[in-house]
Structure formats: structure tokens, C-alpha cells
Amino acid sequence: MKKYGAVTALDGLDLDVPGGTVLGLLGPNGAGKTTAVSILTTLTQPDAGSATVAGVDVMSDPRQVRSRIGLSGQYAAVDEHLTATENLEMIGRLYGMPRREARRRGLELLEQFRLTEAADRPLKTFSGGMRRRIDLAGALVADPPVLFLDEPTTGLDPRSRGELWETIRDRVRGGTTVLLTTQYLEEADQLADEIVVIDHGRAIAKGTAEELKRRVGGEHLDVHVSGVDNVRKAESILAAVAIGPLRVHADDGEVSAPVSNGVEALSTVLRALEAEHILIKDIGLRRPTLDDVFMELTGHEASTGAAS
């Protein structure tokens, strides 16, 4: 548990990540993701509770924990006046690596992150995404067995994002354990073996992406109409067949509802819409996505997924 004054940032969160797997920590802004990462990486002490990382207690032996983890925080923490190579070499040295090895490893990572050309420029000339990648490379320099990545792909372009995913998968194949926080449901879907959804500092659901999707239940019925009035009418029609909260994008004219018997609901809704003379731009059934899971569990929308 962790409190900041009157705010309870973490409230009885319990996580367990088997070695060599990826845990995705999913949650809206202020859910407590960063707080959880801070405690596990020894940056903050919990007010109550305990945690072990790579078999080491974070409270009683933080130094040991630090030697086994790599952290890339939510905001890139790099020295702007140092070049990319110098930054990585410094971090490697601080992990206790010999200078040459730190340098060699730094260059290798720069190559992997396609930053070789910029290797000898001070970071203040780098774009936000480039800094972000240097920060991530910093977490990887010493090949630590456990990685903490706090929203690692925020601010990366799609290509860099895909490459980072590949890098992470590669590490995991090599036995690395990863705790990843994200707001991109697609990212959790792509990378995580297990997903824990948290809100208000509490785990509200856990399971594989598939399990979570199943939990939200059967199918979703999406209706696409135009005009604010029609959206409102569609909403009330869908509400009659829905088994959970509706999702409405009034601007786009989209209304979506979880339903139990898809085909039956579809024909009911079609008839009702026709009776009201509402022009249907599109209507369809689909399997739930993690977006639906998020919506259902937290009661609010996640930020839009990476590829959408």
C-alpha cells in the first residue's frame, strides 16, 4: 500500500510475475501504475506490504534488487549534454561493467535502435522519441534479468514501437522477466503473458488477454448512424438488448453494446432501427477487444490503441 497524503495511490495490489514472462499492468491515468513500478524498483518505499524482485526483498536489500533490474521510467531520464554513447557508457559503468564492455554494449544497442548515426551527438539535439529510445537502451545495457518499463512506447512512432516490441520479445525469449505498464491495449495484447488491470490502486481483473476478453462476455454489437438525434435513439434501442454498459462515440455516430445472443440481438436492433426510420451506415457483431474489457472494468475509456 502507498499513500501520498490523502491520496491512496496503491491499495492492496498483489502482483506475481513468473520468471521469463511479461506482465502487463494496465490502467487509466492515476491508477497507480507508476507508483507500483517505483516501489518495485526501490525508488519509493511502500507504507505497508512487501515485495520481492528476482527473489530479493525490495525493502531489506534494495542494492541487490538494483543490480538485477533495468528501469525505463515514464519520462525519459537522460543527460542532455552527453552524447548517446556517453549516456549508455555511463549507465553501464554504474552497473559495475568495465568501461570497454559498457561502451561495446552501448554501441550494440544504438545499432539495434537505429541510432548509430546520432551516436556522437549530445542528446539535446535529439527528438523526443530518440531520447525515449536512449532511455530504453539504458535499461538494457547491463542485460538485467528483470525489466521495468513504464509506458515504454508512449511517444514512439509506429515503426519504433514495433521494433521495441520485437526487442522486448527477444529479451523474454532469452529468459528476461518484464513488467510493463501501458495504456495501449494493443501493446498488452501483443506482449503480455498476463494482464493485470488496476484502477484506484487496486487490481480489478487479471488474466491473459483471451481470458479477459472472455470475461467481458460474448459479442459486441456496433451500430453506426449519423446525426445526434439518431445516436440518441440508437442508444435507447441498444440499451434494451445490452448486458453491460454502452459505449458511445457521439461525434462519430457509433454506439456499441455487449450482448449475449448476438444474432438475435442483431435482428431485434435492425427491426427497431428500421421502425424508427433511422439510416444505418454500418452495423455488425464482433468479438470483444481489450478496449471493451477496459471500458467494462474501469467504467472509463482507455486512450486509443496504438494501431487505431
Next chain:
Amino acid sequence: MSLLRDATTIAHRNMIRIRRVPDVMVFVVVQPLMFVLLFAYVFGGSIDIPGGNYREFLIAGIFTQTVVFGATFTGSGLAEDMQKGLINRFRSLPMARSAVVAGRTISDVVYNALSIVVMSVAGLAVGWRIRGSILDAIVAYGLLLFFSYAFSWVMACIGLMVPTPEVVNNATFVILFPMTFIANTFVPSDSLPGVLKTIAEWNPVSTLTHAVRVRFGNIPAGTPEPTAWPLQNAMLYSLGFAVVLIVVFAPIATRLYQRTSK
């Protein structure tokens, strides 16, 4: 030892900055040079001190003032690292607890050594001379660097407590200007009125300046021996003061570093 290695890594990182950050260059090289020249030519001729050469008297004062202000780098550097999130990055690494602050204080010594070289050359050019032995001069330089090193730990505490580097600069100016002016840095403390004279006599900046002046042989002939105890034992008093600063502030700075989270 890992503290030494980690602190050296951090110090090395700070040294790289001197070439890349113009502010550092200005503060370390240009400003001290300017002070020597300004004081030598603007005040050097206008202030008389009995039996001596004011320029020569002044140099030790400028040295002291510069190294004391030089300690500010530790504070503003740490505040900047904190603001940029670097302190958190360091805190997640398996490094010695006090290495980040220690690295800062070490690089300050290097900055200060550079400033002193620049000022010494400029001083020699405007007529300052070392009139004591070489050994005495080495002791004087060593004392200056050691004192400023100790003072860096005080600045480190300030740097780790405030939100931005600007606050460090403002806070230190408020403290350091009186400290370096209510002293014998630019005028003999005898010429100060009442209470200020007593403050100046017990001010470690005065004792440091006095000790350095004595070692350089820059005390004008015929100057009466100081009557205040700290000035009579300037070397001892300055050294003791520096040791106390380290003993008190190094543990505080290390704690602040560990606790700090942003």
C-alpha cells in the same frame, strides 16, 4: 571500492559538461578572470592600505570568493538532475548511495582548480606575486580547494531540497554575498564597524582568506597581528570548520538523496 569508482564516473560525466555547456565555462573561467582584472584596475589603485599593495592584498580575497561561489555548482547541478529525472534513474542503479553527490563535489574541485589556475595567471599578469615558499603556496591552494570541497556538501543539501536550479542560485546568492563581503576579502576587517567586525573575524571566509594571504606572503609589512582568536589561528580554524561541514552535511546530503523522489 565501488563508491570511488561510481563517484569518479559521475564526476567524469560532469567534466564532459564543461566543454558543452557555455554557462559552466563562463562561470569557471570568464567570471574569475573578470573579477581579477576588475578589482585590480578599478579598485586596485583607489584603495590604500598602509604599507602595502592593495592588488596583492586583494588576490587571496578574490580566490576565496570564487571558490566559495564555485560550490554552487554542486547545488544547482543536483537540482537540475532531479528536475530532469536523472536522480531517479541513478537511484534505480546499483551504485554506492553517496556516489552521485560525492561525484558532484569532486567535479566542483576540478572546476575550482581550473578557476584558480586562471586567476593565478591573471593575478601574476597584473602584478600579484607569491612571496612565500613554494610549499606554503601549495598549502594555500590546497586549503582553498579543501574548504570549497567541504562547502559543496552544504550546497548539495540545498540543491536536493529545492525544486529547480534557479532556486539554488537565488538562495545561495542571498547567503553567499553577505558571507563573502562581511569579511576581510576586499578590505581589512579592522576597518569594519562594531558588530560587523566581530562577525567578519569569526567568518570562515575571513580566516580562509587570511590563512591564504599569510601563506602567499601577501600581508603588507607592518600590519598589526590580528587580535581575534580565529584569525590568529586562521589555518586551524578554517580546516576545522571545513571538517565540521563535511561531518555534518555529508550524511544529511546522502539521506536527502535517498529520500528524494520525483
